[in-house]
Amino acid sequence: MTTERHTYRVIVRGTWDGLTEQARARLVAEAADHGLTSMRFTEEGSLSYEPVPLKHFSMRYVVVSDAADGEEMAGALAEDRAESALRALGLGFTGLRSTVTDLDTMKINRKGASRR
Numbered sequence: 001m002t003t004e005r006h007t008y009r010v011i012v013r014g015t016w017d018g019l020t021e022q023a024r025a026r027l028v029a030e031a032a033d034h035g036l037t038s039m040r041f042t043e044e045g046s047l048s049y050e051p052v053p054l055k056h057f058s059m060r061y062v063v064v065s066d067a068a069d070g071e072e073m074a075g076a077l078a079e080d081r082a083e084s085a086l087r088a089l090g091l092g093f094t095g096l097r098s099t100v101t102d103l104d105t106m107k108i109n110r111k112g113a114s115r116r
C-alpha cells in the first residue's frame with residue numbers, strides 16, 4: 001500500500017533576537033540577496049528580510065510529506081528546517097510560526113471559456 005504524499009508551501013516567519021553586531025552587519029550587507037526577488041519556495045528554504053528595520057524575517061519552504069500527517073506536520077517540519085538553518089548561520093531568532101498551503105487540495109479558479 002502506498003501512502004499518499006502531498007506537497008505543501010510553508011512560510012515560516014520569525015523575529016531576529018540576540019543578534020551579535022557581527023551577525024547584524026552581515027545581514028545588512030547581504031540584504032540585497034534576501035529581498036523580494038529572493039522569495040522562492042524551495043526544499044532548503046529561502047530567507048527574506050528587510051534590512052531597515054532589521055526586525056522580522058521569513059523563510060519559504062516546499063515540504064513533501066504524508067497527506068495523513070496534514071498541514072500541521074508540514075509546518076513543524078519547515079520550522080525545524082528553519083531553526084537548523086538559522087543556527088548553522090549563527091543567527092539568533094524567536095517566535096517562529098508558520099502558514100501552510102496544501103498544493104494538492106488548493107482550489108484553482110479558472111477564468112475563460114468554461115464560465116458561460
